[in-house]
Amino acid sequence: MDALKLLTPRAGLRVLITGGASGIGLAIAKAFVSTGARVHVCDIDGKAIDTLASALPAVTGTRANVADAADVARVFEDVERELGGLDVLINNAGIAGPTGGIDEIDPADWEKTIDVNLNSHYQFARRAVPLLRHATDGGVMVFMSSVAGRLGYGFRTPYSATKWALVGLAKSLAIELGPDNIRVNAVQPGIVKGPRMEGVIAARAKQLGLSYEDMEARYLEKISLRRMVTQEEVAASVLFLSSPAGSAISGQALSVCGNVETL
Numbered sequence: 501m502d503a504l505k506l507l508t509p510r511a512g513l514r515v516l517i518t519g520g521a522s523g524i525g526l527a528i529a530k531a532f533v534s535t536g537a538r539v540h541v542c543d544i545d546g547k548a549i550d551t552l553a554s555a556l557p558a559v560t561g562t563r564a565n566v567a568d569a570a571d572v573a574r575v576f577e578d579v580e581r582e583l584g585g586l587d588v589l590i591n592n593a594g595i596a597g598p599t600g601g602i603d604e605i606d607p608a609d610w611e612k613t614i615d616v617n618l619n620s621h622y623q624f625a626r627r628a629v630p631l632l633r634h635a636t637d638g639g640v641m642v643f644m645s646s647v648a649g650r651l652g653y654g655f656r657t658p659y660s661a662t663k664w665a666l667v668g669l670a671k672s673l674a675i676e677l678g679p680d681n682i683r684v685n686a687v688q689p690g691i692v693k694g695p696r697m698e699g700v701i702a703a704r705a706k707q708l709g710l711s712y713e714d715m716e717a718r719y720l721e722k723i724s725l726r727r728m729v730t731q732e733e734v735a736a737s738v739l740f741l742s743s744p745a746g747s748a749i750s751g752q753a754l755s756v757c758g759n760v761e762t763l
């Protein structure tokens with residue numbers, strides 16, 4: 501097969517993306533749709549799902565809180581009805597969590613970050629695996645970690661802890677599920693252009709008493725390529741991992757970050 505064909509996921513892949521109605525998840529949904537995949541998204545933001553469904557009528561969606569086990573069960577009922585099975589699960593939903601010292605973080609904010617960024621992905625993985633075992637050409641699972649899952653990230657401890665945990669989950673599930681021909685990897689975006697990162701930079705600037713511009717300049721200084729990455733670059737790495745070109749790749753954490761040197 502030629503290289504271009506290897507790099508394109510098979511048309512008709514059945515894909516579930518959590519937090520897929522905006523941001524990186526939406527970029528991933530659009531990228532899969534462009535390859536002829538059948539995409540189902542879930543998201544807590546019902547309006548964003550409606551907007552997506554009118555822009556891309558082929559995409560189906562479920563309004564659901566990924567941290568709620570009953571909602572997760574409902575997502576899988578919809579997936580079985582809409583897609584009739586599953587080839588690819590993209591565990592993308594995540595929140596920034598609180599910014600602050602360990603003695604300043606509200607315990608409720610800590611718990612919520614763990615619930616949305618880690619416990620939810622366990623709930624999705626346990627329900628997806630029985631379906632992925634029957635995937636047409638082997639199953640694919642991707643966890644959206646972060647550069648904060650490769651480097652320490654002071655004052656963002658719950659976020660960083662969950663993103664490191666996702667790498668452990670991906671590497672362990674790769675061992676567990678490899679014999680079933682299910683490949684499991686993590687993607688570690690760096691600083692992704694967009695409103696979410698603007699919020700993170702603004703919160704960090706406020707915490708350190710800096711202007712937004714000075715804080716942004718500090719972030720870019722720590723990236724070898726001296727630029728943020730785009731949602732489309734992250735989506736492309738997910739397509740690669742789901743394509744035949746990625747068929748021997750499992751148990752890896754792939755950085756898409758311009759080489760962030762420190763956080």
Ligand code: NAD
Pocket residue numbers: 518519520521522523524525542543544545548564565566567592593594595596616644645646647688689690691692693694696697
């Ligand atoms: P975003 O906030 O723009 O989008 C996240 C989506 O998830 C939204 O549609 C939101 O409604 C949904 N969501 C949030 N909480 C949810 C919940 N409880 N249940 C269901 N849906 C929920 O975020 P993003 O920047 O697109 O980030 C996506 C993933 O990439 C996250 O896991 C994030 O940690 C990770 N990431 C982002 C960056 C970045 O710079 N943006 C960097 C590294 C990693």
